[in-house]
Amino acid sequence: xxxxxxxxxxxxxxxxxxxxxxxxxxxxxxxxxxxxxxxxxxxxxxxxxxxxxxxxxxxxxxxxxxxxxxxxxxxxxxxxxxxxxxxxxxxxxxxxxxxxxxxxxxxxxxxxxxxxxxxxxxxxxxxxxxxxxxxxxxxxxxxxxxxxxxxxxxxxxxxxxxxxxxxxxxxxxxxxxxxxxxxxxxxxxxxxxxxxxxxxxxxxxxxxxxxxxxxxxxxxxxxxxxxxxxxxxxxxxxxxxxxxxxxxxxxxxxxxxxxxxxxxxxxxxxxxxxxxxxxxxxxxxxxxxxxxxxxxxxxxxxxxxxxxxxxxxxxxxxxxxxxxxxxxxxxxxxxxxxxxxxxxxxxxxxxxxxxxxxxxxxxxxxxxxxxxxxxxxxxxxxxxxxxxxxxxxxxxxxxxxxxxxxxxxxxxxxxxxxxxxxxxxxxxxxxxxxxxxxxxxxxxxxxxxxxxxxxxxxxxxxxxxxxxxxxxxxxxxxxxxx
Amino acid sequence: xxxxxxxxxxxxxxxxxxxxxxxxxxxxxxxxxxxxxxxxxxxxxxxxxxxxxxxxxxxxxxxxxxxxxxxxxxxxxxxxxxxxxxxxxxxxxxxxxxxxxxxxxxxxxxxxxxxxxxxxxxxxxxxxxxxxxxxxxxxxxxxxxxxxxxxxxxxxxxxxxxxxxxxxxxxxxxxxxxxxxxxxxxxxxxxxxxxxxxxxxxxxxxxxxxxxxxxxxxxxxxxxxxxxxxxxxxxxxxxxxxxxxxxxxxxxxxxxxxxxxxxxxxxxxxxxxxxxxxxxxxxxxxxxxxxxxxxxxxxxxxxxxxxxxxxxxxxxxxxxxxxxxxxxxxxxxxxxxxxxxxxxxxxxxxxxxxxxxxxxxxxxxxxxxxxxxxxxxxxxxxxxxxxxxxxxxxxxxxxxxxxxxxxxxxxxxxxxxxxxxxxxxxxxxxxxxxxxxxxxxxxxxxxxxxxxxxxxxxxxxxxxxxxxxxxxxxxxxxxxxxxxxxxxxxxxxxxxxxxxxxxxxxxxxxxxx
Numbered sequence: 002x003x004x005x006x007x008x009x010x011x012x013x014x015x016x017x018x019x020x021x022x023x024x025x026x027x028x029x030x031x032x033x034x035x036x037x038x039x040x041x042x043x044x045x046x047x048x049x050x051x052x053x054x055x056x057x058x059x060x061x062x063x064x065x066x067x068x069x070x071x072x073x074x075x076x077x078x079x080x081x082x083x084x085x086x087x088x089x090x091x092x093x094x095x096x097x098x099x100x101x102x103x104x105x106x107x108x109x110x111x112x113x114x115x116x117x118x119x120x121x122x123x124x125x126x127x128x129x130x131x132x133x134x135x136x137x138x139x140x141x142x143x144x145x146x147x148x149x150x151x152x153x154x155x156x157x158x159x160x161x162x163x164x165x166x167x168x169x170x171x172x173x174x175x176x177x178x179x180x181x182x183x184x185x186x187x188x189x190x191x192x193x194x195x196x197x198x199x200x201x202x203x204x205x206x207x208x209x210x211x212x213x214x215x216x217x218x219x220x221x222x223x224x225x226x227x228x229x230x231x232x233x234x235x236x237x238x239x240x241x242x243x244x245x246x247x248x249x250x251x252x253x254x255x256x257x258x259x260x261x262x263x264x265x266x267x268x269x270x271x272x273x274x275x276x277x278x279x280x281x282x283x284x285x286x287x288x289x290x291x292x293x294x295x296x297x298x299x300x301x302x303x304x305x306x307x308x309x310x311x312x313x314x315x316x317x318x319x320x321x322x323x324x325x326x327x328x329x330x331x332x333x334x335x336x337x338x339x340x341x342x343x344x345x346x347x348x349x350x351x352x353x354x355x356x357x358x359x360x361x362x363x364x365x366x367x368x369x370x371x372x373x374x375x376x377x378x379x380x381x382x383x384x385x386x387x388x389x390x391x392x393x394x395x396x397x398x399x400x401x402x403x404x405x406x407x408x409x410x411x412x413x414x415x416x417x418x419x420x421x422x423x424x425x426x427x428x429x430x431x432x433x434x435x436x437x438x439x440x441x442x443x444x445x446x447x448x449x450x451x452x453x454x455x456x457x458x459x460x461x462x463x464x465x466x467x468x469x470x471x472x473x474x475x476x477x478x479x480x481x482x483x
Numbered sequence: 484x485x486x487x488x489x490x491x492x493x494x495x496x497x498x499x500x501x502x503x504x505x506x507x508x509x510x511x512x513x514x515x516x517x518x519x520x521x522x523x524x525x526x527x528x529x530x531x532x533x534x535x536x537x538x539x540x541x542x543x544x545x546x547x548x549x550x551x552x553x554x555x556x557x558x559x560x561x562x563x564x565x566x567x568x569x570x571x572x573x574x575x576x577x578x579x580x581x582x583x584x585x586x587x588x589x590x591x592x593x594x595x596x597x598x599x600x601x602x603x604x605x606x607x608x609x610x611x612x613x614x615x616x617x618x619x620x621x622x623x624x625x626x627x628x629x630x631x632x633x634x635x636x637x638x639x640x641x642x643x644x645x646x647x648x649x650x651x652x653x654x655x656x657x658x659x660x661x662x663x664x665x666x667x668x669x670x671x672x673x674x675x676x677x678x679x680x681x682x683x684x685x686x687x688x689x690x691x692x693x694x695x696x697x698x699x700x701x702x703x704x705x706x707x708x709x710x711x712x713x714x715x716x717x718x719x720x721x722x723x724x725x726x727x728x729x730x731x732x733x734x735x736x737x738x739x740x741x742x743x744x745x746x747x748x749x750x751x752x753x754x755x756x757x758x759x760x761x762x763x764x765x766x767x768x769x770x771x772x773x774x775x776x777x778x779x780x781x782x783x784x785x786x787x788x789x790x791x792x793x794x795x796x797x798x799x800x801x802x803x804x805x806x807x808x809x810x811x812x813x814x815x816x817x818x819x820x821x822x823x824x825x826x827x828x829x830x831x832x833x834x835x836x837x838x839x840x841x842x843x844x845x846x847x848x849x850x851x852x853x854x855x856x857x858x859x860x861x862x863x864x865x866x867x868x869x870x871x872x873x874x875x876x877x878x879x880x881x882x883x884x885x886x887x888x889x890x891x892x893x894x895x896x897x898x899x900x901x902x903x904x905x906x907x908x909x910x911x912x913x914x915x916x917x918x919x920x921x922x923x924x925x926x927x928x929x930x931x932x933x934x935x936x937x938x939x940x941x942x943x944x945x946x947x948x949x950x951x952x953x954x955x956x957x958x959x960x961x962x963x964x965x966x967x968x969x970x971x972x973x974x975x976x977x978x979x980x981x982x983x984x985x986x987x988x989x990x991x992x993x994x995x996x
Contacts, residue, residue, distance in 0.1 A: 029950060062598060105553060357949040358918045366917045369910075414864070421861050424851065426868070427926040454520050454853040 007361050008033040010199065010207055012184075012222050013215035014040055016161050017328035017345050019168035020059070021215045024349045026175040027063045029357065035178045037199065037207065039221070049244070049277045050159040051079060051257055051270055051339035054096055055432070057157060059346040065171060067157075074167050075273035077158040077253045078139045080130040082339070084444065086261035087393045090123070092444025093256070094338075095130030097142070097154035099436045100471050103459070109439050110453035111464045113423055117452065118461055122472065124443045128436070129153045132475050134256040140478075149474045154434075156339065158257065160272040180207070187225045195322030196225065210361040212324040213352070218312065218333050223326035229317040236387050237313045238403050239265060239281040239335045241289065243296045243304035247276045259337055260299075264399040265292075267299050268337060280304070281311075281335050286399045311335060315379040320371045323362065325352060332379045338386045343432060347378060378430035384412040385433050385441070391416065392445040416447075423449030498524040498856065501703035503678060503693060503716060505530025507655050508825025508842045509709035510662035511550070515846045517669040518554050520853060526670065529693060529701055531677040541655050541765045541772050542570060542752040542836040544928075545589050545648040550843050554665065562989035564661045566768040567653035569633045569750045569981060571624040573836065577756035578941055580889050585617070585940030586625045586751065587835070590647030591932040593621035593967055596955070602935050603949040604960060606919055610948065613961055616968065618939040623647050626971045631747040632978040633985075643967060644974035650836070652752060652765045652772075674701060678710075681720040689820040689858075690716060704856045706821040707849070712808055714827040721818045725811050725829075731882045731904060732810035733781070733895075734760045734832050738788050739774040739804050743797035750981040754834055755794070756888075758782060759895040762794055763833060768991045770800050776832050781895040808832075810878075816870045817863045822849060829874055834884060837877050840928060844873050869926075876927035879908040880934070886912075887941035912943065919945035 009032055011022045022036040060067055070076060081095030100108035108127070115121040125131040129149045133139060143150035173179065182201040190197045198208045199222065214223035234240060253271035260267045265282030280296045287295075289308045296304045312333055319331035327348040334340045351374060355367040390403035391412075408416065411428065418424050419442050425435055456464075502513045505528055513528045551561060561567070572588035593601030601621065608615035619625035624647040627633060637645045667673060676695035684691050692702040693716075708716040717723050729735060744766050753764040760777035775791040782790075788803045812829025816822060823829075824845040831837055848869045852862045885899035886908070904912075914920050915938055921931045938944075955963070979987075986994070 031950060031953060353951075354920070354949075357951055358947040359950055360947070364917050366913045367920075370914055370920070370922070414861075417861050418865055421859060422852065422865075424865065426865065429923075429925045431925065451855075454523055454850060458520060458522060 005361065006031065006033055007211075008035070008209045009211045009213060009356075010209035011036040011213040011215055012039075012199070013217065014038045015215075015217060016159075016165035016168065016342075017217070018215035019165045019172060020345055021213050021327060021349055022177040023168050023172040023175060024059070024063055024353060025213075026172060026177045028353045030176075033178070034172075034176065035180060035207065035209065036172070037184075038179060038181050039183055039216075040181065049270065049279060049336050049341075050161040050164065050272070051336065051342065052157040052159055053339050053343040053432075054154050054156050055343045055346040056159070057155075059349070062350075070164070070167060071157065074160055074163040076160060076164065077272045078255045079156040079158040079257065079270075079339075080134045080139065080153075080255045082257050082259050082337075083134065084259045084261075084389070087389050087395065088444065088446040089394065092123070092440065093125045093128065093131035093134060094437060094440050094444065095125070095128045095134065095256075096156060096434070097128065097130045097436070098152035098434075099124065099440065100127040100468075101152075103463070103467055104455065106453055106456040106459060109443070110423060110456035111459070111467060113449060113452050114456045114459070114461070115464050115468055116448070121468065124440065126475075127468070127471055128440070129475060129478075130155065132479065134254065136479055137254045138479075139255040149471070149478050155255070158253070158270050158272050159342070160275050180205075184221065187222050189225060190322075194226065196222065196324050210323065211356060211363070214324060214326040214330045215328055216330055218329045220316070220326055220330040223316070223319075223321070223324050223330055226321045226324055227318075228321075230312070231314050231317055233313040233315070233383055236383065236406055236408070237335060237390070238283040238285070238399070238406070240311050240313070241282050241284050241287075241292065242309040242311055242335075243280040243282075243292055244309070245278045245296075245300060245302055245304050247278065247302065249274050249276050257339075261393065261395060261400070262295065262299070263395075263397045264295075266337060278302070278304075279336065281337065283399060286402075313383075315376070315383075317376075318372050319348070319375055320355075320368045325371070327352065331375065332382070334382060334386050337389075338382075340382045340386060340432070344379070344382065347432065348375065351375065374430055377428075378432060380409060380411070381428055381431045381433075384409055384415070385438070387412065388416075388441050389445060392442070392447060394446060420447055420449060422451050423453065495855070497522065498853065499702065499704045500524045500526045500707060501693060501701055501705070502526060502528040502707045502709055504709035504711060504825075504827070505659065505663070505673070506709060506711060506825070507659050507839060508711075508827075509707075510659045510666060511839075511842055512707055512709060512824050512846050512849070513671045514554060514662040514666035514669070515550070515850065517666050517671045519850050521670065523853060524705075525672075526666075527672045527674060527701060527703065528666075529674045529676055529678060529695070532675060533677060541767070542573070542652045542763070542833070543650040544836055544840045545650045546840050546843055547650055550846075556665070559989040561661065562651065562653070562985075563991050565651075565653035565657040566770075566991045567651045567989065568748060568766055568768060568985060570650040570652045570752060571628050571633070571647065571750045572752075574628065574749075574751050574753045575756075575884070575937075575940060576753060577890075578754075578761075578884060579887060580942075581756075581892070583940070585936065586619055586622075586628050587933060587936040587940065588619065588622045588624035588628070588647065589649060590622055590624040592618050592625075592935065594643060597951060599949050599951045600919075600931070602919055602939070603952040604955070605964070606945055606948040607952045608960055608964060609944075611957065613957070613964070615964055618935065621964075621967050621971060623971050623974055624649075626975040627978065628749070628751045630975055631749060631981050632975055633750045633981040634978040643970050649750075652767055654767055654769070674699075678715060681706075681716055683720070687819070690720065704820065705854060705858070708821055708823040708827040709825050711826045712830065714813065714823060716821045717813055717816065717818055717823040717827055721821060723813045723815055723818045725809070726814055727809060728811040728878060729809055731878070731902065732832060732885070733778040733898065734776045735807065735809055736779050736784070736787065737774045737776045737806045737808070737832075738784070738791055739772070739806065740791055740795060740802070741770045741772050741800045742795045743800060744769075744771045745797040748980075748982040748985070752836060756890070756896075757790060757794070758893045759787070761834065762791065768985065768994060771795075771797060776834070778895055781893070781898070812871070812874045815863070815867045816845065817866045820854070820858050822866065824849070828870065831874065831877055831881060834881050835877065835929075837928065841870075841873060841877075845870060872927050875907070876924065876929065879905060879911065880929045880937070882908055883912070883934075883937055884941070887937070887943050889942070915943060916945055918947045918949065
């Protein structure tokens with residue numbers, strides 16, 4: 002163990018860098034944290050502020066008061082995403098649980114059995130998150146097991162620039178040193194496998210034990226070392242984004258919206274003050290001009306700036322030597338499944354676990370662990386984002402082509418297993434709740450050919466009773482005036 | 484909704500399931516299928532009284548409770564019927580060094596803080612020279628075991644007093660009989676007979692029926708091979724290859740010999756290292772099971788028998804019996820229309836009492852993946868994936884016990900202490916040695932508390948700890964550790980002895996409390 006104070010240099014100007022600096026400073030108080038801010042905007046591929054429940058866990062883990070962040074940054078609660086136009090009926094991909102099973106039978110098999118025997122309310126209607134969202138309401142989860150609200154979970158819709166500011170000020174209070182300057186050169190160690198220092202244009206030279214690249218998809222410093230990007234463009238066709246941040250025109254609903262269009266999708270999310278409009282499309286199917294026309298048509302407004310180029314994929318080894326890429330420097334995914342902030346939270350949690358020893362230089366064992374687990378997680382995120390493309394029911398060439406692209410062996414097997422038996426295989430580092438996978442499969446219209454055998458043994462009356470009890474509980478809840 | 488006239492709303496006839504073999508695996512499978520899926524399958528079980536059952540796995544893991552619960556078994560009645568005792572963990576004696584003793588408890592040690600596991604605090608205290616005691620000193624089940632006490636855990640809360648679970652040690656022969664008495668009234672048809680072969684469909688290769696010595700043939704749609712080591716259907720008939728793991732797990736014999744229970748009735752199973760393997764000690768109500776699991780390459784059979792006879796504490800109740808086996812598993816457990824459950828699918832020595840657990844995993848998967856008359860490839864693949872992960876992860880955990888020895892006093896211990904280990908295990912150990920991290924997995928047995936117990940119990944000590952544990956000043960750490968140890972001791976003081984608890988809750992017939 003070394004007695005010298007360990008130091009870390011975080012490079013980046015956006016929320017990812019602010020999160021990284023704050024998390025390192027709060028979690029590892031003995032280390033010296035410096036954040037280098039080169040100014041300018043973080044690439045918008047960073048994400049548009051949609052956070053899964055992991056963002057709340059992240060804040061709570063750092064002792065940051067969620068209510069205060071929501072009030073101060075005028076954020077919004079986020080129960081999930083309503084998805085329209087991919088299958089016959091819109092569906093909701095919500096956080097939290099979708100009903101409870103009985104006698105060892107998972108809930109969705111109760112639902113499937115009832116569905117097979119006659120009409121049953123949509124799967125969504127058994128999700129408290131979906132119910133609340135459909136009434137544009139929000140409530141905090143309950144600790145009372147009998148309350149439908151005990152199944153609730155939620156994320157946050159953040160206004161990223163304001164959120165970034167709030168975290169930067171918390172970071173300063175936690176001892177983060179902030180430097181503003183521009184990088185003139187990144188100096189490698191003679192072995193070529195690690196960084197020696199970062200030279201600024203004003204002549205300053207910064208050194209650290211660990212360099213955290215939180216600079217966005219350009220990978221400002223991590224790129225200096227051996228760097229291989231694994232391209233996912235075959236699986237995920239969208240490679241262009243148009244966006245607009247508008248002042249809010251109404252009270253925000255507690256969910257975001259995804260609309261499938263003939264050559265891509267439109268996405269809308271709201272904080273208290275700002276509405277985010279996004280258009281995702283594939284340059285192979287649509288020109289930028291066509292996309293701008295569609296954007297205007299859909300939103301009634303002009304997009305901000307030019308189209309953003311999206312290179313979906315992941316970095317093979319996010320951590321190399323003494324430099325680790327996090328957030329969109331390590332993984333780039335379209336924002337349709339709110340995976341961007343989530344990846345930042347996961348990367349930071351893992352990084353702190355792996356860099357929590359007393360040596361200045363991290364061991365290859367920890368680095369290998371970080372890269373191995375991050376790869377598993379990233380691939381699973383990709384699979385989740387790809388699922389709606391593979392299972393969509395739209396006729397247009399863009400969508401037919403997307404449905405015909407190959408899936409990973411794991412996802413192919415998952416789809417086959419669900420189609421046949423309604424069963425979900427278990428995967429390591431899966432970021433999504435089982436109910437989110439179920440909501441996706443069922444929402445996209447996949448009805449398994451067979452039902453869980455134990456569910457077949459349950460008397461239908463018992464199942465009906467169980468389903469109507471859940472519905473009644475939710476109805477009673479909705480009758481309470483807001 | 485209208486009520487369907489048939490299950491599934493169709494006329495699918497019941498799947499004719501034939502269970503081959505009536506030991507623990509056979510009767511657990513038959514009872515579970517008949518109880519959980521009564522309208523979807525008919526169950527025939529073929530067994531021969533002439534063939535004895537192995538009856539290994541007298542010691543179980545806490546998962547058995549979920550199995551019993553699903554079958555609606557009453558705990559006291561079941562325990563009385565199988566002369567069962569409670570089990571809080573497994574004690575390992577002389578493994579890393581002669582004179583060592585630690586418990587792998589069904590429960591966790593200590594209480595962490597701020598998202599940092601307790602073992603980092605303990606390791607910090609140890610590295611800084613505080614008197615932190617043994618890792619197990621912070622586990623309630625360890626204290627209960629040391630003092631021979633038992634009480635079921637209260638509802639899990641934050642306190643250490645509730646941080647444990649329990650399993651049973653029972654007579655596997657009695658368990659099979661008990662399950663038979665439950666299964667037959669539920670419709671399981673038992674056929675007495677010795678199987679001589681199986682017929683297969685010329686086109687598909689599926690098994691169509693099993694043939695008995697007396698000329699009868701038992702047809703079925705789906706066959707479950709519970710024939711034990713012989714692996715009659717999956718191994719012999721279908722020729723599924725066996726993956727041999729004896730290079731890492733060289734023990735290939737066991738000599739078993741029950742004796743009278745004497746002294747304190749331990750609420751745990753013991754695994755005591757011997758010159759060429761290890762010896763189990765499983766205290767039941769009516770006897771104590773003993774056995775020496777050894778590697779025939781390192782000790783003669785007679786010598787093994789003699790060593791066992793010398794070691795057992797009480798009066799012998801039967802002559803020693805030798806079992807032969809090979810560590811490993813069938814590459815696939817489910818082939819064509821036949822799934823292996825239990826020893827026919829593979830064998831891992833009973834060092835961590837995993838035999839019945841593996842049976843249970845297979846049964847659960849079979850229930851969820853009950854095939855149609857024509858088996859779908861995807862059912863088979865999923866079943867085989869589930870089983871393979873379980874076997875492979877248990878394998879690594881077992882190898883750890885041998886690899887982490889410092890003993891070089893016999894050729895056997897020298898061999899296992901220096902042999903090459905699977906890469907998957909080497910990576911886990913490297914990660915732990917580095918900073919005490921246990922690689923998590925979403926599927927499979929043995930989670931962090933189990934790995935910690937064995938690592939620490941066998942002196943694999945990380946050179947560093949999570950620096951977030953530095954946040955607590957040393958004097959406060961010292962106080963916190965003392966307080967936790969006191970909390971454990973106080974909770975145990977109030978508990979009855981294991982023997983008293985059994986006498987008042989689940990004594991076998993004819994027992995005199």
